[in-house]
Amino acid sequence: MNKVIIGRPEDLDRTVIAAVARGACHLELAPGLVGALTRSRRSTLAALEGRVVYGVNTGMGAMSGLRLDAEAQRRHQDNLMIGRAVGSAPWLRRDQARALLAARLRTFLDPAAGVSPELCRRLADLLNADVVPAIPARGSGAAGEIIPLAHAGAALLGVGQVLDAGPIGAGGAVDASSAFAEAGLAPRSFGPKEGIAFLEGVPGLTGLAVLGSAAARVLIDQVVVGAAASHTVIRASLDPLQPALADSDELRVVLESLRDLRGKAEPGALQAPVSFRVTAPALAVAMRAVAGVEAAVDRALNAVTDSPAHLDGEFVGTFGFAGTDLTASLGALTTALVHLAELGAARLHRLLDPRVTGLAPQLSHSPGLHAGMAAVHKRAAGVTHRLRRFAVPALTGAIETSLGQEDVQSFGFEAAECLDEVLTGLRDVLACELLAVVQAQRLGAPSSSTLDDIDAALPPGTADRPFGRDLDRIVSLLSAGTARGAADDQFGTEQGRPAG
Known part of the structure; x- marks a missing residue:
């Protein structure tokens, strides 16, 4: 299988996303890009100090006026996924869910997202291992894609579901934790601001x-x-x-x-x-x-x-x-x-x-x-x-x-x-x-x-x-x-x- 090395965000264009969706290539982040992500993450964490930032140390939506204490903040980024994973089957097809992950990865390569290189690598690992979150195809009635993206995020945490690796339609969705273990991957929590970043944008639609x-x-x-x-x-x-x-x-x-x-x-x-x-x-x-x-x-x-x-x-x-x-x-x-x-x-x-x-x-x-x-x-x-x-x-x-x-x-x-x-x-x-x-x-x-x-x-x-x-x-x-x-x-x- 072809390996595509991503040296800059523009390398992960729609042509590559289409190939990734079909399972026609593996992705690898170049060292220079990882270095740039490390610097942008460091800058983001420094900027968070002492500030009130929506979705990071506050609630979401109508609850954005509520401040979260230090203990709540440590759990908040993961909780953003769990409580919003309210969808059900029918799930996106395998190629569609892979396209969502690839587009999500592309947007995370922008310094404005401020996520860690580890999160970006994890998305690439999921795609390369063909561990595909079960993402609802319908019922995403929000300003954005909070519900489907929450399902993808819950899978990363190991508490969600992934598509069965068998023939299409044969097994539906299975627990993510067992699929991660079979692929040699470990669940991963979201760091400061990474949860709210994961829920934002329109990577699924893209x-x-x-x-x-x-x-x-x-x-x-x-x-x-x-x-x-x-x-x-x-x-x-x-x-x-x-x-x-x-x-x-x-x-x-x-x-x-x-x-x-x-x-x-x-x-x-x-x-x-x-x-x-x-x-x-x-x-x-x-x-x-x-x-x-x-x-x-x-x-x-x-x-x-x-x-x-x-x-x-x-x-x-x-x-x-x-x-x-x-x-x-x-x-x-x-x-x-x-x-x-x-x-x-x-x-x-x-x-x-x-x-x-x-x-x-x-x-x-x-x-x-x-x-x-x-x-x-x-x-x-x-x-x-x-x-x-x-x-x-x-x-x-x-x-x-x-x-x-x-x-x-x-x-x-x-x-x-x-x-x-x-x-x-x-x-x-x-x-x-x-x-x-x-x-x-x-x-x-x-x-x-x-x-x-x-x-x-x-x-x-x-x-x-x-x-x-x-x-x-x-x-x-x-x-x-x-x-x-x-x-x-x-x-x-x-x-x-x-x-x-």
Whole structure:
């Protein structure tokens, strides 16, 4: 496994975070960075002397006016985790929780956090040993990520839970203490200010955005391939793909890819259905939305997320826990992907129309006796309808908590969950379209080689069969990265696409 040596905070960028999330590399903190962390920690501890600092020698939230005595302060940083670990399953997936830890580590490398190099090393140790805290995926209704981060912190203390190392979904969560012992690790308490630092910021949302944007790039490129294959089946006019229509780099890439993949068959009609003609700009919008999420991630990784942050010798309350930028950008991407699903369902419906394709109605093996792709389209319609509810912006809907101390939330985890649901649904709709394209090609429609892997994975023939099994196979292939064209390489390289 590759080792990545982190010599400065910027080295742990979204590309590395994505690789860490997949378990594709080990992290090591360079001696120079450890030295810098040691100095910032020493400076932070010195600045704490004789000061009233929120969350260090005071209560939290509405209890911030209560001063803690010396004995209470010694227990306080650990207690911050234990009493706030109120979540339950469903847990974040293993890659999602690892992305959270990696993003948390990145923000701790900023001197403003003032945490010890030992805490940073412990996070790297957990990732390298693949001991992954069980972190709730839902119910984080706070100004920030206090509840999910408390679960991660409780795991470090040895009193929380970690994900079972077995197959996904096999065992759920197990006690952290036993997992630590098996990995040769020991639980670790939080030192002065380290507990409040651990609970602040939006590392979970940041990590989830890294994974979501990477998955969206792959899926958008697969939609390009699927849309081009549908264009080929109906012999759509090339007019809407003319280079002169490009008003942005993203649209230029999409138009080029669709033209390259479209095939050479002469147009079958003067104009293609609208769903075919407007696919290119919709794909360009989605590409811009992905870039917007990636830019928001970069800003989050470089921002001061601690509150209070140690800045120029003072402790300053900040807004680094808000997650507004990331939540808004995830909402924009989610909406763009829902629209792609709507267009995919519409294109699929046109593929069933003999007036558009010149093939048998419903792409049926024997019209009347065999249903063909009619029920496949119904599945796509049902999935698309379900996705629309996830396009509701998560940024709205503030609810007061903590006796009014927290009167606004960004609901970032909810925004990430909406994106994840839409990625899954769009992949499902695309699988339905690709199955119809393969069926059409087997019935004599113009074809290209872009879907050869998918065609080969399906049973032979065009007669009715339990097509749900075919769709499961296609979804698995898409999840593994099959059916990708040139758009991802061109656009992803220009935008610094993260590994994933």
